[in-house]
Amino acid sequence: MPGFELFGDKERNQVKDVLDSGVLMRYGFDGMRNGHWKALQLEKELAKRMQTKYAQLVSSGTAALTVALASAGIGAGDEVIIPSFTFVASFESILALGAIPVMVDIDDTLTLDPSAVEKAITPNTKVVMPVHMCGSMADLGALKAICVRHKLILLEDACQAIGGTYDGKPLGSIGDLGCFSFDYVKTITCGEGGALITNNEMYYKNADHYSDHGHDHEGTDRGAESHPFLGYNYRISELHAAVGLAQIARLDDFLAIQKRNYTILRNALEPIEGVTFRRVPEGGVENYSFLNFYLPSETITQNTHSAFGAAGIDACFYWYNNNWHYYKKWDHLRTMKSLAPVAREVLDGLPDYPEAHFKKSDHWMSRTISCLIKLGWDEDEVAKRAELMASIIKKEL
């Protein structure tokens, strides 16, 4: 997945433009910037590539989620439905706004189970946030139907699946809002950065203002701009945007490399009886950033994962007991360990997380291995890795 593997002259030249002008900020300083508007240009490129009307760049993927929620008017006491398998940014962005993260089960897509979503809806529910983990997507058709039926906002976290599609449309563009991360380990990177995309003009305008202290960005005198509402600073710098501009031009090349490497690994594992693959919803195309597969039991999966490690097969993950991505290790959320008192709406509204169990999620996650697909591998290297993985799995089964 990581675009940093192929960092080179294209990125360097883009950054040099910014360094040469010395304007490291995305707004203002029109006369000094030698015509370089890297953030603005990256927003245009991203909106075009993702087939949406608008894109707003921000400082991280977590910021993108926060700004997206804020732009849609989400705040104190509003409930946002998220999956039990995700990245901590999902609940961080929600809590930052005083809203309530309501975790529900995943299914064999490794993303939100639509029936679990439907069961979790209350009068306070405002948003359904599918997270397209590890290169593939949630059942967006089913989720969209639920959102329409209950008048909810669909916010796609496509941070780990940029370039994947559903029904021929780019992931992130199908919901009311979609978010991407360009942090250092994502398919394309800015070093640090993120973006939201939308076709909704009001959400876009809100995001544009909110991510820059509420500035309305009217006219050319920054000091004279008015503040229609409260905001915050989630701006990206021109230096970061410049790196992203070079990387987005390479996205389709990166996806092609991922697909080639993924296919070699998958073809080697496919014939093994006992190996099954993560379900991709009908109409979906992965971005091939991970190969995700199931083994028949928790024990076999754990042993296989350990054997991979011992044989030097790196970058394969057993998320079931991973710190970052699965609810079982989120004690800080489960017990609300916060530096400061937590808003009353949140404390009163949170589900009983210390007692919460997600059995259906456990069923899938305890048997899942996810292997990161690297861009830097050559074909021989992947073929050898595939052969070794297949032989280890056969031994453990």
Ligand SMILES: *Cc1c(COP(=O)(O)O)cnc(C)c1O
């Ligand atoms: C990386 C990631 C984020 C957050 O991105 P940052 O840019 O690191 O803040 C959010 N959601 C998912 C699924 C991610 O993988």
